[in-house]
Amino acid sequence: MNPFLTIRQASATYPVFVGRELLDRVGALVRTRGRVFVITSEQLRVRFGERVAKSFAAADIITIAEGEAHKSLSTANDVVTALLERGAKRDSLAVVVGGGMIGDTAGFAASIFLRGIDLVHVPTTLLAQVDSSIGGKLAVNHEKGKNLIGSFYPPRAVISDTSVLSTLPRREFLSGIFEALKGGVIGDVALFELLEHGGEIDVDDVVRRAIRVKAEIVSADEKESDVRRLLNYGHTIAHGIEAALHYEGLTHGEAVAWGMIGANAIAVRRGILAPSISARINDAIRAWQPSPLPPLDAREILAATEHDKKNTGTQRVMVLPREIGVCDVVSDVAEDEIAFGIAAALADGRPAA
Numbered sequence: 108m109n110p111f112l113t114i115r116q117a118s119a120t121y122p123v124f125v126g127r128e129l130l131d132r133v134g135a136l137v138r139t140r141g142r143v144f145v146i147t148s149e150q151l152r153v154r155f156g157e158r159v160a161k162s163f164a165a166a167d168i169i170t171i172a173e174g175e176a177h178k179s180l181s182t183a184n185d186v187v188t189a190l191l192e193r194g195a196k197r198d199s200l201a202v203v204v205g206g207g208m209i210g211d212t213a214g215f216a217a218s219i220f221l222r223g224i225d226l227v228h229v230p231t232t233l234l235a236q237v238d239s240s241i242g243g244k245l246a247v248n249h250e251k252g253k254n255l256i257g258s259f260y261p262p263r264a265v266i267s268d269t270s271v272l273s274t275l276p277r278r279e280f281l282s283g284i285f286e287a288l289k290g291g292v293i294g295d296v297a298l299f300e301l302l303e304h305g306g307e308i309d310v311d312d313v314v315r316r317a318i319r320v321k322a323e324i325v326s327a328d329e330k331e332s333d334v335r336r337l338l339n340y341g342h343t344i345a346h347g348i349e350a351a352l353h354y355e356g357l358t359h360g361e362a363v364a365w366g367m368i369g370a371n372a373i374a375v376r377r378g379i380l381a382p383s384i385s386a387r388i389n390d391a392i393r394a395w396q397p398s399p400l401p402p403l404d405a406r407e408i409l410a411a412t413e414h415d416k417k418n419t420g421t422q423r424v425m426v427l428p429r430e431i432g433v434c435d436v437v438s439d440v441a442e443d444e445i446a447f448g449i450a451a452a453l454a455d456g457r458p459a460a
């Protein structure tokens with residue numbers, strides 16, 4: 108089977124396979140001479156992890172706990188301990204099967220075990236397929252904030268089996284849809300149009316197109332600077348909302364949905380985005396019905412955006428759309444503009460009376 112595409116980053120080149128029923132073919136797609144360790148969760152072990160393990164001549168399975176609270180150094184250390192206890196060596200292969208939480212945590216463990224062993228991502232959520240498995244970023248949370256500990260560690264391969272998405276809970280599916288919609292606004296009008304009206308979609312087409320947008324961006328710029336910042340469209344206000352909510356009540360994709368609406372309002376106010384195009388993007392977001400925003404204090408959201416990793420010094424950096432498929436990284440966004448965007452997101456995200 109040929110890869111869907113090959114990602115060429117400064118530090119590595121790796122294939123991305125996309126298709127149906129690929130879980131049983133992982134062993135055929137990634138050849139290795141060392142031992143294989145499939146790392147997944149108890150919840151995903153029977154349905155997905157064991158199928159992946161059986162695709163190799165022999166493989167051990169290691170499970171970790173699900174949930175953002177377990178995306179920690181402590182869980183990564185548990186993975187390292189399990190690898191040591193089971194005799195993993197420098198030539199061993201870690202095959203990480205799960206959503207972004209498992210991918211980030213077990214992937215990070217693989218990146219530090221014996222200074223790094225080969226890693227293959229088998230993402231099982233829409234968000235992980237279109238976003239977190241692509242680009243080589245891995246992170247776990249610290250008690251002082253999300254994703255504060257991590258590494259840039261490109262995998263040997265990414266294998267996305269789109270048939271596994273049929274069992275995803277609706278809200279988890281939507282979380283990925285909003286990231287894919289973001290990809291459309293950043294760089295692919297056809298992807299945007301596929302998602303514009305909600306309803307039935309060709310998921311395989313969406314996954315492929317969204318992967319292509321992200322792959323092109325991370326190939327142009329591996330680390331977090333310049334071009335890669337485009338991926339943060341909607342994320343400045345989303346991070347503020349998530350922090351103000353203590354990461355509860357909304358999925359990441361839903362927070363990004365409201366964040367995109369806020370960013371659009373700022374872009375319109377600056378005169379770089381036509382109101383009609385902003386309305387078209389906002390309508391597309393609403394077509395997927397993100398959960399309404401819980402009552403939130405705008406000042407708390409604003410304060411949380413100040414800690415955003417994208418801000419360099421006192422400058423506020425935001426990604427603002429100009430057209431569907433074209434966004435700019437703008438580095439001189441004033442605090443009152445962000446407050447304006449937050450107010451727009453809050454007004455739009457208020458539950459219907």
Ligand SMILES: NC(=O)c1ccc[n+]([C@@H]2O[C@H](COP(=O)([O-])OP(=O)(O)OC[C@H]3O[C@@H](n4cnc5c(N)ncnc54)[C@H](O)[C@@H]3O)[C@@H](O)[C@H]2O)c1
Nearest residue numbers: 150206207208209231232234235238239244245271274275
């Ligand atoms: N590294 C990056 O570049 C990057 C980018 C974006 C997000 N992330 C991270 O990704 C994480 C979020 O990932 P996520 O949205 O995939 O959520 P998740 O990994 O928390 O998974 C959500 C839930 O879906 C379940 N699940 C997974 N696959 C399933 C399937 N096929 N069928 C049924 N249930 C399934 C999981 O068991 C879990 O309960 C966050 O920690 C975020 O920080 C990382």
